[in-house]
Amino acid sequence: MFNELMQRLFGKSDSKDVAKKRLQFALLYDKLEVSDEILFNLQKDIVDVISKYFEIDKNSLKLDIQKYENKSALVVNTPILSAKRVQKK
């Protein structure tokens, strides 16, 4: 009983570090949660931009948010059919 009390008084456990890490990841993931509508619009815009430079198959473009241990990545995957010649003005 006394030992337990002493442990509680002086024992260090640093569970707050765990809390802080979990919190930071949770907030990161919360903010990366995007609605399907935003994702659809983003896909449309990306297709438009890439189409300026490459001939791509617009329907097979895939947009994905991949989560790793401590970061997230926006992955755009599309087969390139051919390069376009960018005309200089």
Next chain:
Amino acid sequence: MEGKVIVVTSGKGGVGKTTATASIGAALALEGKQVAVVDMDIGLRNLDVVMGLENRIVFTVVDAVRGKCKIKQAAIKDRRIDNLYLIPASQSDNKDILTPDMMVRFCKELRKEFDYILLDCPAGIERGFENSVAPADEAIIICTPEVSSVRDADRVIGLLYAKSIAPKLIVNRIVPEMVENGDMLSHEDVVEVLSIELLGLIRMDTNVVISTNTGMPLVLLKESEAGKAFRRIAMRLNGQKNIPIEIPQVQRSFWKKIGQKIGIGR
């Protein structure tokens, strides 16, 4: 000069919004300001009991907003603290009875009569939150050093920024012993994660329960550390920028320490 409308919010419930609203309101009134505190938690009112004014309710904020009574009729005058008024929530309606536009118009009237109007926002981010935020000039975020509370605070801060309000933070229920042992997020951790301006730090204080039990304002309880901290917060809000933010320290008296440990252990 027109009064200032400040919303007290948190996202998460049960972190001390109502106690903070009552205490900051009372403290601002003790500074000699005309203060109205408004309970925006329609259907689940509690600011009235926390302030000990529950048996004097005749009209509510819903009546006042919808023009069923005058502001003066709905505002209950505190008998212990001069210049402090409570506009209670109604218990029989639900939050949809008010709209953000109605609240903006209502607060325009309140600004003429009071220096500070504190809105006690309900938990959540739905209509009650929108009603409370729409008329606000400033916002105070109440947050405890817990993962769930900080996360919800972050969400609410985002929503406030979207409405061009830069909120200020109060970290509530700090247990210095646990912070020292590394078992509780420190206020630095919370500020770092949320990255907003800090307004004040409140230690865990059993006097809050006593204050709520009796309806006696926390800021009038002389031995309450939380009460003192709220008074300093009010002074800072009221423009006294030279009042430092005191960091709750471990109380070194051995028996006090044990008492607190046991209190937490329960």
